[in-house]
Amino acid sequence: MSTKVLISGASIAGPALAHWLSRYGFEVTVVELAPALRGGGQNVDFRGRTHLTVLERMGVLDELRALDTGGSPMTFLGADGRRLLHLPAEFAGGELEIPRGELAQLLYRHSCARAEYVFGDSITALEETPSGVRAAFRHGAPREFDLVIGADGLHSNVRRLAFGPEQRYVRHLGYYAATWQFPNDLGLPPGSVGLNVPGRLASIGADHRDPARAGAFCLFASPELRYDRHDQEQQKALVRDAFAGLGWEVPRLLESLRHAPELYFDSISRADVPTWSSGRIALLGDAACGATIGGMGTGTAVVAAYVLAGELARARGDHRTAFARYEQLLRGYAQGCQKGGDRTGPFLAPRTATGLRVRNGLLNRRWVLNRMLELGKQVSSVELPDYELPKGGLPDYEPLESELPESELPESELPKCARESAGRFSAAG
Template identity: 85%
Template structure:
């Protein structure tokens, strides 16, 4: 039975997987490049029966509801501050919306008692052996594990090392997004108010937790850019260049970039990997089937962690059977969720003035908005095995 499992990535899918593997008795190590859990990022939401079922079985649903923001209303304005469109909190909030950093902390707390976490390190090489995978790290001594799981996001290091270059699997969808925190000096309301011009959106809104703090969200259309993903000064320069010359509150929001403690900046892209496993190495979450924004990636990652751990426990560590069952059960579901990411950029920042006017005209009609809200509730779902009940029954029969 495979028992020693290394997970790369301590964002959302990684700690969720560590939680379940620990519950099933596997020996789990999580390695994360960042020196600590990341606290920033946009609010994230869970929606639909499948997400809520997994959260309930994890024992975290009530905690998440207590942390819930209630959703974030969105208002789009013109350069003179005139309101063009308002979307209510339930438009993007799902069944449960929580700050991403608080979700990461909660999943870490629920998994850390049964998993070893190693921060500030990363995998540099993977060598599959007859009995496992020999792993080299940037700083720690090499170790051997039975299995390695890449839960390290759209730009997965594990996928690059074990499956090949990122260019084979990740497709740019024509937009970039950035988020950062800033002081709430203007007394902004909770939610977001944003300047929308063709191909660009700059929004800002107060924190749900701390009225003295605000969050900025920038999105802009662009061909694929070449930049260092670890150089925040370079990324801040790209954001400034994309929004140079705009009015409203944009200059003040851009000025806050210098003091921002952390910047999230990335392309809106999607990952499509033909097979989610290779030998003793598998991918979960955005590394396998990511969509940067709007593809329900957070919920999909948590569901995928549940299924992968359950299949490994059901197969008693037989990774071939487990990986096959995991992908067979989840691929169609994950691809259905992923489709939403293709529409995010064009919806939030249509590239033309005509496109902006059309979106606003349609959604300013109550019947059209109600229809969009109704469609938003029709999310992909999948029938999930109840692994713990099944394994408990197996143990009872064997006893």
């Protein structure tokens, strides 16, 4: 009998883990609170030998190269509209820069034929039993699994249920970030150009694929705020309040926010969990060791999914051995990748006018910029085990003929197995 694994979260880490576990013969269910795959979000990057090795072994590297944006140059303007600083595309792009939504779609397509996906539901309780973990759901009937993995991000529901309250593990780093999309009525080029004043950055740029669309990225310094993470109207109000009174294109940007169908809004924070597993329950990606932005979290999550699945396969489902080995191999690497998140807010939006002048003065010196580009290439790496597939291997993945739209794939175009498994789960409730 195959090992049954429940994964919470269908963003990046969850589908990456589902891809590997299902290839190794595990029976995988992925549950996601959102009603469909989430589109939008910032571009994410992969850099260094470790990231690219895992992507190659997954069989997705060539597909990702086709989605590569080539990097996103950044231009910072002062309150008077003068250019303060320009950073070239290679400054933040890594070897590969991919729109987050397109990456999520690709990982979903590579896993949905062998894994059960359940959207619009979430775990409400976890209880370890002598033989596994009994999971209760908001909508579906309770089910028992051999293992449960929390791949549900910085604000992990699994971590809260199995490890304790979020405030034990997540530290606010003094900033908030927001992204959304809107029609490109300004004729913007790709990349980003933004107003940068002490403690605030409001930037815009054209979509790399569709010049008729543009994206906004706003970041502001703030003490920790109390708000409902599922109330987008409340979050939009927080962004409008933070940027009220600024000139340039900010009023038009805030007006576009009123009509934005989807908003990403979150604090810039980091998670540090002393032990990544408890019994039959483990954490993956940002849930275990994450930073909101700037910490190479996406690449780290993909690497961690590869190692966790490989160790579970190597240990033949023995979670004690696999979880211990997974953490031993990756904790130091993940913490090294996480450090960049601590500096993201102060770098993008220094809190004082003096801080802005110092940053701009330094990076406008070509030798300083070149040195930072060199340092950016010296990314953390880890020696990866080469986990072998079961004897004889598994059939090659056959991609869907149709592309997944930004928000969701119509049910009629889902693989038959995905439609049936989702139906069975819903019917059980």
